[in-house]
Amino acid sequence: MAKRDVWVRVGDDLVRGDTIVGVAVSDPPYDWETFKIMLKVTGHRDHLWLDSGVCDDGQGAGREQVNALADAFVDTLARGAAMPSGALIRFGSGEDDSGWVLSSLG
Template sequence: MAKRDVWVRIGEDLVRGDTIVGISVSDPPYGYEAFKIMLKVTGHRDHLWLDSGVYDDDQGAGREQVNALADDFVDTLARGAAMPSGALIRLGSDEDDSAWVLSSLG
């Protein structure tokens, strides 16, 4: 597969998708905090954190939801890499149809 430009918006940062080498989900230290998705990015000393907006419900549904969100990110990254013109990925808002918004660069 040919290398494509895929960019990912993570808070204030904009990173190339091919520099993301790891993804994990944090356990919120307090019940009132949302789960965070942590991305390990080549060239960044510290991990990049993304607030998922998903809260722990003490039943495990919150953990399942944020794990699905992380899995969906990986799927979206792969779909972006398959786009001939490259892509921009960002976490969707309440108005968006999906959790991750994939936009063509071309």
């Protein structure tokens, strides 16, 4: 199987998808803080953090929502790797594109 170029935008960083070796979700210490999605990336000393925009609602729905976002990231990464021209993945923060946005490189 050919190796595809999949790039992931995390804040100011742009990393290759094949260098991501772990995905986790933070536990915010306060209800008003948002959950963060942490990416462990080969070659980066520190983890890369992405603000999910989801707050803890005290009922568990916030945790479920951010876990679904982390799962969706893995799915989007796999779909990007299957694209023949490669892909760019970014987290959409607007109302029209909330969640993971997958764009073709070709």
